[in-house]
Amino acid sequence: xxxxxxxxxxxxxxxxxxxxxxxxxxxxxxxxxxxxxxxxxxxxxxxxxxxxxxxxxxxxxxxxxxxxxxxxxxxxxxxxxxxxxxxxxxxxxxxxxxxxxxxxxxxxxxxxxxxxxxxxxxxxxxxxxxxxxxxxxxxxxxxxxxxxxxxxxxxxxxxxxxxxxxxxxxxxxxxxxxxxxxxxxxxxxxxxxxxxxx
Amino acid sequence: xxxxxxxxxxxxxxxxxxxxxxxxxxxxxxxxxxxxxxxxxxxxxxxxxxxxxxxxxxxxxxxxxxxxxxxxxxxxxxxxxxxxxxxxxxxxxxxxxxxxxxxxxxxxxxxxxxxxxxxxxxxxxxxxxxxxxxxxxxxxxxxxxxxxxxxxxxxxxxxxxxxxxxxxxxxxxxxxxxxxxxxxxxxxxxxxxxxxxx
Numbered sequence: 001x002x003x004x005x006x007x008x009x010x011x012x013x014x015x016x017x018x019x020x021x022x023x024x025x026x027x028x029x030x031x032x033x034x035x036x037x038x039x040x041x042x043x044x045x046x047x048x049x050x051x052x053x054x055x056x057x058x059x060x061x062x063x064x065x066x067x068x069x070x071x072x073x074x075x076x077x078x079x080x081x082x083x084x085x086x087x088x089x090x091x092x093x094x095x096x097x098x099x100x101x102x103x104x105x106x107x108x109x110x111x112x113x114x115x116x117x118x119x120x121x122x123x124x125x126x127x128x129x130x131x132x133x134x135x136x137x138x139x140x141x142x143x144x145x146x147x148x149x150x151x152x153x154x155x156x157x158x159x160x161x162x163x164x165x166x167x168x169x170x171x172x173x174x175x176x177x178x179x180x181x182x183x184x185x186x187x188x189x190x191x192x193x194x195x196x197x198x
Numbered sequence: 199x200x201x202x203x204x205x206x207x208x209x210x211x212x213x214x215x216x217x218x219x220x221x222x223x224x225x226x227x228x229x230x231x232x233x234x235x236x237x238x239x240x241x242x243x244x245x246x247x248x249x250x251x252x253x254x255x256x257x258x259x260x261x262x263x264x265x266x267x268x269x270x271x272x273x274x275x276x277x278x279x280x281x282x283x284x285x286x287x288x289x290x291x292x293x294x295x296x297x298x299x300x301x302x303x304x305x306x307x308x309x310x311x312x313x314x315x316x317x318x319x320x321x322x323x324x325x326x327x328x329x330x331x332x333x334x335x336x337x338x339x340x341x342x343x344x345x346x347x348x349x350x351x352x353x354x355x356x357x358x359x360x361x362x363x364x365x366x367x368x369x370x371x372x373x374x375x376x377x378x379x380x381x382x383x384x385x386x387x388x389x390x391x392x393x394x395x396x
Contacts, residue, residue, distance in 0.1 A: 026314050030229035110308035113367045116224050152384040158368045159361050159388055166360025167353060169311045186350040190357055 013051055015041045017062045025103035028110075029059065029117075060119045063111075066104045067126035070097050074133040083141030090134055091164060091191055092184055098168035099180060109165055131157050160191065211249055213239045215260045223301035226308075227257065227315075258317045261309075264302045265324035268295050272331040281339030288332055289362060289389055290382055296366035297378060307363055329355050358389065 019040035023032040034055050038045045052058035073096070077089035098105040111123055135157035141147035164187070171183050217238035221230040232253050236243045250256035271294070275287035296303040309321055333355035339345035362385070369381050 026312065028226045028228050030226050106311045109311070113304045113307070113371055114224065148387070150387070152387070155365060155368075155381075155384045156388055159365050159385070162364025162368075163357050163361045166364070167357050170353075170356045170360075173311055183353075186353045187357070189346070189348070189350070190354055 009051070012041075012043065012047060013061075015043070016048060016051060016058065017065055020058055020062055021066070021101075021103045021107060024059070025106045025110075029055075056118050060122055063119060063123055063126060066101060067108070067123075067130055069101070070094075071126075071130045071133060073097050074130055078133060078137050083137060083144055083146045086137040087141070087160075087191060088188055090137060090160070091187055094161075094164040095168050095171075095180055095184055095187070098165065099172065102169070102172055105165055106169060109169070131161050134160050163187075163191070207249070210239075210241065210245065211259075213241070214246060214249060214256065215263055218256055218260055219264070219299075219301045219305060222257070223304045223308075227253075254316055258320055261317060261321055261324060264299065265306070265321075265328055267299070268292075269324075269328045269331060271295050272328055276331060276335050281335060281342055281344045284335040285339070285358075285389065286386055288335060288358070289385055292359075292362040293366050293369075293378055293382055293385070296363065297370065300367070300370055303363055303367060307367070329359050332358050361385075361389070 016037060020032070020037045023036050023040060032055075034045060034048050037055075037058070038048050041048075048058070052061065073093045074090060077093035078086040081089055108127075111117065111119075112127065114120065117123075135153050138147060138151065138153045138156055138160075142149060142151055142153060167183070167187055171178060214235060218230070218235045221234050221238060230253075232243055232246050235253075235256070236246050239246075246256070250259065271291045272288060275291035276284040279287055306325075309315065309317075310325065312318065315321075333351050336345060336349065336351045336354055336358075340347060340349055340351060365381070365385055369376055
């Protein structure tokens, strides 16, 4: 009984996340009301407040949930891989993630550099966790001699994260019929040259 | 007399652009009211409506104005330069632009992939004009043999544009004391390797 209730509750939260992320990506945080979120999720407004104390709390949980999934994908991608393969796997993981959670990726780019949001500190910490996985893979490559010794690892990790987001969103918006393998190949040509020793 | 009036009008519009871009970058389009814009610009609300029929019209003009300045900077950067120098000059121009118009750059990233804004079509066209300058410089490098023949010029141009935006915003937010020359050098190390033949 308790298990069924927990499962139902997790399902409801998942639906609320999905509705909120779509609406906020479409029209922004302020324009999105709790009524909109409830309506799109097909639940009563009271159900939203039963699960989250406020729209801001829902959004903050949603950031945790979404960036947490990305960081987990990044960690799975690099696990047990040598530096060059790890970077290729990170690029693939990011493309797959954005293909699956496009609205969330868009929302992430919108919120990343805002200066007066309540969740700004949370987002910075979450983002740092994801970028740390990339930075660790790059640092391992510098240490092993695979990547240039003077690579600015921090800047390169943020560049890699940024380029993946931008290229993937462009792909999905402007060339949606293009195959993910083809985008990955084109992006890897650029990324490989970028971190490798000439 | 007419000249003075035109100059005053241009000054007022400039102040309204600056106020609007700051406010929208801080809190989003929907949360920003015409009252807020008038207050920050230090003009009466009527002055806003005297210059622009609506908040949306003001925002669309602001996009035209801001992306127009960037495209002009890009064109000036590549003029008369060989492909490799042109790419370096584009990177520098983009960093300088974002340092100067940081809020606008942030706003551009927020709006770039939204799907249901009235100004979406305008923004796509404007963005294409800026990216075309980058693509032309890359294509010239492919034609001259400076860059790899199999470079996906379109994807690389959008990647270059995206990486410049992301790295510059990260720099200004997380390492604001870092010198622009130093950021340029680190970014160029990455960008050079990226487009060059290994």
